[in-house]
Amino acid sequence: MTLRRAVATASLLLLATTAIAQEATIRKNLAERLPNLPKIDEVSKTAVNGLYEVRLGNEVVYTDAEGNYLIQGEIVDTRAKKNLTQERVNKLTAIDFASLPLQDAIVWKNGSGKRKIAVFADPNCGYCKRFERDLQNVKDVTVYTFLFPILAPDSTTKSNAIWCAKDRTKAWQDWMIRGVAPAAAPAGCNTPVARNTELGRKHRVNGTPALVFEDGTRVPGAMSTEQIEAQLAQVANP
Template sequence: MNLKQCVALLALTFTGVVFAQTAQESAIKKLIEPKLGQGVKVDSIIKTPYGGLYEVRVGSDILYTDEKAQYLFVGNVIDAKSGTNYTKARTDELSKIKFSDLPLESALKMVKGDGKRVIAVFEDPNCGYCKRFRKTLAGMDNITVYTFLYNILSEDSTVKSKNVWCSADRNKAWDDWMLNGKAPSAAPANCTTPNEKILALGQKLRVNGTPAIFFADGSRVPGAMDAKGLEEKFASLNSAK
């Protein structure tokens, strides 16, 4: 079974699981949940098409157990023949978002060239990896970048983001700081920002670190990417159309 077939089968399992396996899944959940630690809640359990394992999903984390919940398996399920990482494929699918639902009006917008290749990125002004990624983006062409100012590293992050947002030229102020270390001028006291809205959005999307990159198909990449990685990702998205 190849990767696409496996993911498709899991999707079909989700659609029919309520009717076909509710009792068994409930039994496994009842047995396994107390073993995961106090306060941990299992979001779903489904039977996988490999090895008789059951997938235990906690948020976007994937674990595995047997039908009697006697054993708990932590790690990746990899096809020994093809090398396909089924666990990664599943977590990638779970972490997808609906790109069109993002409040793009609350993000900085940078367009280079034809702007056809679109990403959204959550960045903190005090994030070193974000600054590295910003340098990568500066060398890219034919791209549109929506930047959400996601302040999670310090109180000073909120101040810097407000100063950037309230600047006459937000993109210039952001690049001046991220690329050149030139701090933006202090924001007027009456200037309002979407900081709290973006913080809530990031928490809802389980953005736990910066940068977090989202592509037009809804897939995400946590952490900075280099130019080669970005080009390969865009190429794969184009070939999938």
């Protein structure tokens, strides 16, 4: 081994050792000083000198090298005009579209249906109803709706009734768009509602509507027709 290579190797080892020690210090100090802080999953350097990202599940906060300060907020790269915090959170909360059990969703499409979007929705969700109306104006899209009853005691009853209808897509849109209540679910009808609830919990879906695009991007809350079109265009042309 040449002297230059030996020095380079030693420098890398020193940097790695320093990084491990730095992470240990941050973890120790934050855990001791903030006992109610959620479990720290990861500590890593940010693009800002002296600032470290602390990942708590899908949430990110920031601290200094000693864990003396905890910062909640967003890092924006003013030169690149990018919200680095939002990009990081988007990556952490992304859902693999191909892994979704689409057989458990209500399906409908407009036009060719070549573009796809999945939605977690509660039949008692007012924002979901507005979103469903806006979706009708989106062209060439296939929509997969996972019934996700979390808002009211009868959300599960309505979800089961809609799924068990002879035409569940029509029953869903009749209720969400036209206010026509579904008939009661017949006895013995099996639905995926419980599985959908577990799926949502697995991916930490806490509200409805929750949208998932083909590139894995997750958007909490309703979007207008224009916003949906813009997001679908971004997925098609990243």
